[in-house]
Amino acid sequence: MAAPSSKYDDxxxxxxAxxxxxxxxxxxxxEQDAKVEQLRGELEQLGYSDRLDTLSLLxxxxxxxxxxxxxxxxxxxTEKWRKEFGTDELVRTFDYPEKADVFKYYPQYYHKTDKDGRPVYIEKLGKIDLNAMYKITTAERMLQNLVTEYEKLSDPRLPACSRKAGKLLETCCTIMDLKGVGITSISSVYSYVKQASAISQNYYPERLGKLYLINAPWGFSGAFNVVKGFLDPVTVNKIHILGSGYKKELLEQVPAENLPEEFGGTCKCAGGCELSDEGPWQEAEWAKAPKWAAAKEDQNVIKNEDPGLEQKVETQEASQPTA
Known part of the structure; x- marks a missing residue:
């Protein structure tokens, strides 16, 4: 049965699902519906009023x-971390003009959808060169970009994908390309990857749908078999470790026209797939302004009763980059 709706379910x-x-x-x-209500009630008693909707609590x-x-x-x-990190304001204001240069040394991007309608997220770990990146940006800004993209996954990406698919989609399909990753490069990126992984696991739960580790080096599967004994079986079932012959299995999950050509698909976005941010969240039929942007807009409209200023605010918000 469906969980009960509340005043937070908008x-x-x-x-x-x-x-x-x-x-x-x-x-x-x-029993699960009752636990949603119990959790919501206990959080309200602590003074929380944001993110208490049923989908989030579930x-x-x-x-x-x-x-x-x-x-x-x-x-x-999570709420303590959000306040300390400044997440709510960050997603509204963060600008990443160095993205194209950073992506030369660590491509990480959302690109179209898989056959289930979920956003596809791609990282090329073998391309990581932190020394080169830190001449362009900082670890702090990279984490800020990561968090901003997680916020945009929650809204507008997943809502747009859900509208287009006609069903609730709460997770993404992740492709991590390990080509070029060697023992010598692991230590230099471990600290950043550990921080990034901790943010994902601790503060954005239940966002992984499927994970494809492609071009896995020799011995990787054996090492993972040791580790997976400590992982939740539900998580293990989402992870697929593939060597260089990954294309057939990957194409069973991601349509060829949605998969970049370099991974065996047929997609060749103008200007490159890495920077295109193509997906339902960019399609007028399915895309809607994220609620965090509308909230900012509403706040400004309240402060600025002049209709001309209101129009200016709306125009500025509409011109904000979506990735």
Missing amino acids: YDFPTT PESQPGHPGHTTP RFLRARKFDVAAAKTMFVD
Whole structure:
């Protein structure tokens, strides 16, 4: 059954998960619905009023096996981190003019969708050259960009994909290209990757749909077999480790026309796929202004009652880059 709606549930996209998985929207039990209400009530008592919608709370509860106390701790820790990191303001104001130069040494980008309609996220780990990147940008700005992109995954990317697919999509399909990654390069990137991974796992739960590690070097699968014994089986089932002969399996998940040519697809975006940010979130039929932008706009309109200023605010917001 569907989890009960609340005053926080203001959605303009489908809210039923396509597959009947326990604890997923549209497929919850009465006991799970009760835990959503319990978690929401306890967080309200602590003074929280943002991100208390049912879909968000279900993600935290699933991440903690519907242990309300553990999910509550995770939520509180996340809100503390968001405040310290300045996430809400960051997503509205962050500018990354060095992106094209940074991508020469660490391409990481969203590009179109897989066959399930989810956003495809691509990283080329073998291209990482932190020494070169830190002449262009800083580790802090790279993490700020990462967080901004996570916020934009939540809105507008996933809502647009959900509208186009006609079903709720809460996760993305990730492709990590390990070509060129060697033992000598691992230590230099470990610190950044560890920070990035911690942000993902701790503060953006239940966002991984499938993970394809392609061009995995010899011995990688064996090492992973040792590690996966410590991982949640649900997570292990999402991970696919593929060598250089990855194309057939990858194309079973991502349509050729959506997969960049360098990975065996047929897509050749004008100006390069890495910087195109192509996807339903850019298509007028499915895209809507993210709520975090509308909130900023509304705040400015309240402050500026002059209609001319209101129009100026709207124009400025519409001109903000989407990636």
